[in-house]
Amino acid sequence: MLKRLLFPIALALSTQVLANPFEATLGNGLRVIVKEDNRAPTVVHMVWYRVGSVDEVDGRSGLAHMLEHMMFKGTPGVGPGQFNQRVAAAGGRDNAFTNRDYTAYFQQVPKEQLAEMMQLEADRMRHLSVDPKEFAPELKVVMEERRLRTDDDPQAKLFEQMNAVAWQTHPYRRPVIGWMDDLENMTAADAKAWYDQWYVPNNAYLVVVGDVEHDAVFRLAEKHYGPLARRELPARRDIVEPQQQGVRRLVVKAPAELPLLAMGYKAPVLRDVERDHDPYALEMLGAILDGYDAARFGKRLVREQQVAVQASAGYEATGRGPGMFHLIGSPAPGKSVADLENAFRAEIARVVTEGVSETEMTRARAQILASQIYKLDSMFGQAMEIGSIEAAGLSWRDTDRIVARVQRVTAVDVQAVAKKIFRDDTLTVGVLEPQPLDNPLRRPSAPTRH
């Protein structure tokens, strides 16, 4: 199976694709990773900083994300709003995203515009203004973002609470967007201190994917980013979450119709690509439970038993902090959250006692191999893959090895890892308890016309 699929595909891909990517490190410690893809005359330029909400402390949650917003508010050379204007004028799109492990900025532009993008990013890597007059309205914007994405989203609220319960000492317990009270007390000085501490070339890396030539990109990077001075970073301690001993349960009430059940088991993540085994087996387990519509959860829980409207499994094998394997679902009408929890537990028990079939393993491998080809269609997706694996402390060089190791996982490995991680002692169960909208003051009314 493996041979049959790989052989014609390897032939079909140009040698250029297979030689990719390329990497260089500037004298100031900035790493530059380039993947050449000349299918269209465009390029993705990304700057990733190794700083995220995981680096925040109590009372200062949301700072990494707030600084991301301030990065568009000007330097002495590029005024507030001008960054966006110049990208737009160049026919480009830009944005940024903050996560637990990293903060990243990107532009997608016609390839001729790469030099200007580098000039803009290099400028704000060291020369951001953080003007209090710009900070005040932007903080309000972030509070609106929190209302939109968390406060008014029952599912997001449930996961925010689950993280706060599952993790007691690890910083993953704090939401990336920040607690509202922390936002209300955040100052421009906090943002400036954060910037000064973390925004240096030796805490960043560039990812460039597109119709470029790698040596030319290295030269451009040297020209624009090379002059920025490196600076020592504060020591960072990896915080070890104390061993959980016993199931934790929580309930979140919010206006909704359908309940939501989320079961999170603490799970290992990939630290050593050669020595680790469990993360690869967990990837396969995820595919077998929920890799396509008729995988175990879809087939048995949604279609046959009809105990769930939807049921999914989620696991991320990489990250700076600890990991979790999630089972998430909504009970079907007439079924309870308890029914669904029992059904999830029965599926887990089936894997633990009976294992998984060779047919399922072969199918999951075929899907993973095909997805390796499909992902080459998106330049942005390729840049994201490189950026994410680097953010987790691994290298883009590990990617092929990881895929190969996932392919070599056996049915016995999957059963063994299930036996190991699905234990109540490390389980956190979150339930969204729907609240009716029938309070007469708060109910959605028949439209009133003004």
Next chain:
Amino acid sequence: MQRLLIVLLACCLTVTARAGVDIQHWKTTNGMRVHFVASPALPILDVQIDFAAGSMFDPPGKSGVAALTRGVLDLGAGELDENALADRLADLGAVLAGGADTDRASLSLRTLSTPDKRGPALDLLKKILASPRFDAAIFTRERARTLAELKEAMTRPDALAARAFWSALYPDHPYGQQATPDSLAAITLADVKAFHVRHYGAGGATLTLVGPLGRDEAVELAERLAASLPATVPPVLPAQPQQGSRTLLSLRHPAAQAHLHLGLPAVERGHPDYFPLLVGNYTLGGGGFVSRLMQEIREKRGFAYDVYSHLSPLRQAGPFQISLQTQRTQAFEALKVVRSVLDGFLREGPSEAELVAAKAHLVGAFPLRLDSNQKLLEQAATINFYGLPPDYLETYRQQLTAVTADQVKQAFVRRIRPEALVTVMVAAE
């Protein structure tokens, strides 16, 4: 995220800086229109079939039939039940996708293009086109799931706002009809089967291919797929929607933020006003941070995380809309600012500098809209389904460049009439 990704203008195409995108086109012997873009670099084949089978064709009192028909369509075909069909696709690493909107229902297949994968994957697609099973038990289950999801959506402020907005824009047109718990309960398997017979034939359907095929291979593939569809007559369209009178609807909800939509039925696919509207909308609220709405609402006042104006050209006049979410207590203040920005734009049109910036961006960003097979497929399928000229990509840049400030102003005055503007607010205090 610093901001939401700019809402993609549904039909923003121009010519490549390079060679341009060559859409080859022909008709199958049973009359289905085919668009094909040769894309040799990756061993991936994308196939999409679009049917004139959107919710605008829902029978009266049975809103939801179109979506349910598409939902059940690929759950079992021929001798394969839903699980066997999904298993076969998964074994090949093939991915089936699609859905139904107001105008069309789509079925798309992404597969590896090597003959040992694409042959069997296309056979499965043919089977779905020729002999979907529409099993009764599956229909009943999917209707129940759809009902549960609808009831859930009807507790959410964003969904309530969107529903109220479309209803208010199109009170007398099918675009305003949406599934309700009652309409879903009234739908029978016979309704779904009848809808399928009427709307899933070759008439009005279009086939779009992107991948590493030669022209001959593409022609043969298209013939084989089309042959599995019966000849049908394209459905008759309802009368064009009309703009109504100025309305403000307010719905109560306990959310922290109010959801606001302002808009009206504005423009259909292929209408000459589309280009001036597109260029003008960039300045008004389509251009992200450089737009007037974003400047006034977010940058100056911190009222919202995102605010935009957007055109959705459809088969018949689709909406122009301005949307934002803001803390519930400042909803009316934000509404005042939105109206003043819109009124100002309708009065003055874009400045010369704004017009130049809009065109520079829209023309310059063109290659970004076509830099993957997935994007090529979406663009070529849209051109195909709506019967836009196959050289649309070649002439698009000229169309954009030719737009004048006066044309923008005139098109806005003609189409975005304040006296017909519908405003919907949910959770405003």
